[in-house]
């Protein structure tokens with residue numbers, strides 16, 4: 001049960017279990033006051049958090065009235081975590097295999113297949129090949145899996161088909177959806193909506209239960225797989241971006257805007273940090289020092305992608321993301337996947353799938369070699385990512 005009433009006085013995000021604050025016990029005396037303050041104030045909570053920094057500890061709000069005290073240390077113990085940074089990996093034995101022994105998980109964004117239309121990550125123009133983000137990210141992941149394995153990595157796939165990881169379905173989430181609509185204070189609630197162009201679809205239990213299924217429950221189950229089973233040193237979340245294409249997926253708007261950006265976890269809003277589960281998850285990422293690795297890997301990934309794709313950087317207009325100073329391609333943002341996967345996560349949004357140039361290349365399909373002097377869009381994406389990771393791990397792990 002995720003309901004606030006069932007979880008006492010806790011304030012929780014949709015489908016979240018109540019946080020277990022004792023998970024922070026293992027992080028006592030694993031960080032200096034300076035590091036904690038820097039990460040909290042510049043990366044994770046630039047607009048504030050219900051956390052009071054004292055001379056020797058941080059007082060963290062838990063639930064409605066509780067507090068957790070996290071002690072700092074002048075000489076911190078190493079934080080407990082299942083993943084290894086590049087410096088913690090053994091030095092290389094062969095320069096051609098810079099990813100030797102690195103455990104990398106690939107998370108192809110969304111589901112695709114028969115779910116793509118429900119996910120609103122699907123469109124088709126007249127008789128074109130349907131454009132479905134979840135199918136395209138899986139294709140990129142398959143190419144990337146081969147590339148990374150050839151460089152020595154141990155690669156695991158968070159999904160290998162359009163079969164959901166979660167056992168929930170919209171039908172099993174109807175009760176949760178009704179509660180969520182109540183929490184959102186919709187004045188009237190309907191059972192069903194009338195297709196993707198229905199302007200009031202957000203008011204329906206059907207739409208909300210679908211959202212809880214593919215956007216929340218699915219990611220929560222993927223996180224369980226990543227954290228309990230795969231335990232990678234790094235996760236890559238693969239996405240294609242989209243610009244607003246209007247309400248009708250049969251008549252989408254094509255745009256000239258085609259761009260690239262790479263997300264690191266961070267930039268939690270005060271409203272998000274008011275949620276008990278989100279605050280606890282943010283702190284675990286902070287204390288595990290996920291950001292240090294994300295901030296080191298992401299520039300190499302962005303550089304390779306920008307070079308190989310020729311795409312300009314995307315700039316957020318709204319305040320839910322912040323640019324990483326000095327690199328226009330890198331942004332911090334709090335998403336469910338890059339918060340729940342408890343290891344460094346590089347979340348890539350490459351190409352705008354309803355831009356004219358990307359659409360044309362998607363229509364050309366996947367192929368080996370070059371056509372019109374270019375790789376297929378899927379190979380180009382995967383090859384660039386592999387180059388970026390090889391550059392990063394190769395430089396750090398080169399024998400001295």
Ligand SMILES: [Zn+2]
Pocket residue numbers: 109110133238239240241
């Ligand atoms: Zn996506």
